[in-house]
Amino acid sequence: MEKHEHFIKQTHRNRCVIATTQGPLPLSIPLINEGNKTSIANKKIAYTENWQAKHWRAIESSYNKSAYFEYFEEEIKTILLKKHEFLFDLNLELIQHLFHVLRLKREILFTSEYQASGDFEDLRDENVSNKIEFPPYYQVFNDKTGFLPNMSILDLIFNEGLRAKEYLLNL
Numbered sequence: 310m311e312k313h314e315h316f317i318k319q320t321h322r323n324r325c326v327i328a329t330t331q332g333p334l335p336l337s338i339p340l341i342n343e344g345n346k347t348s349i350a351n352k353k354i355a356y357t358e359n360w361q362a363k364h365w366r367a368i369e370s371s372y373n374k375s376a377y378f379e380y381f382e383e384e385i386k387t388i389l390l391k392k393h394e395f396l397f398d399l400n401l402e403l404i405q406h407l408f409h410v411l412r413l414k415r416e417i418l419f420t421s422e423y424q425a426s427g428d429f430e431d432l433r434d435e436n437v438s439n440k441i442e443f444p445p446y447y448q449v450f451n452d453k454t455g456f457l458p459n460m461s462i463l464d465l466i467f468n469e470g471l472r473a474k475e476y477l478l479n480l
Contacts, residue, residue, distance in 0.1 A: 312397065313423040316340075316352045323352075323396055325461035329371045332454050336364050336461075340396060350397045361390050368463065375449045377470035381410060385463065407462060411474040446476060 316322065323338040339355040365386055372378045388406055393399040401417070408415055445456040446469050457464075465473045 310401075310417055310419050311424065312350045312419045313348050313421075316347050316349050316396075322349060322400070325463070326459060327368060327371050328448050328450055328454065328457045328460050328464050329367070330450050330453055333457055333460070334367060334371070336367060338364075338396060338399070350395065352396045354393060354396055354399065356392060361392075365389055372449065372463070372467040375467040376447075378467045380470065381466055384410075407466070410466065411471065411477070413474060413477070444476060444479070446472075 323340055324335055326333045326335050328334075339358065339360055341353040341355045343351075343353065368385075368389075369378075369382070372382075384406060385403075388399070388402050391399075391402075393402070404417070407413075443458055445458075446465060448454075448457060448460075448464065448468050450457075462473070465476060469476065
């Protein structure tokens with residue numbers, strides 16, 4: 310996992326999209342502006358507004374009727390409402406929790422310095438990662454919106470439960 314790249318604004322590093330009855334809803338974690346040369350590992354989260362409660366209300370409103378919301382809500386809510394100082398730490402805790410939930414035994418290795426290229430699949434560029442074709446799965450609002458691709462992994466987990474692992478492993 311890249312830990313030393315410079316934070317890039319308006320990317321998936323501090324954003325996700327959830328499905329609502331009106332369609333996709335982007336959620337963005339506000340960050341403290343410390344200049345363009347801040348590494349992703351040192352990017353601080355801003356708490357001047359109550360974004361955590363707003364995000365959780367949006368997630369709860371969108372997924373409280375999904376089949377598996379009640380199974381995963383408390384842990385996700387706890388992680389989201391914790392006041393992480395750094396964006397990287399929040400993202401890492403969420404990833405580790407999702408690996409645990411899905412019983413994915415993956416070791417997360419971190420870069421020791423910025424690696425522009427190498428022997429790895431580079432998904433840092435959203436133009437590349439958004440081209441991954443995800444097979445459709447059931448979503449709560451399918452009847453209103455049709456299948457909405459490129460949603461947060463929360464969408465997959467709340468709608469498909471542990472079957473989410475099968476979707477991820479078949480990519």
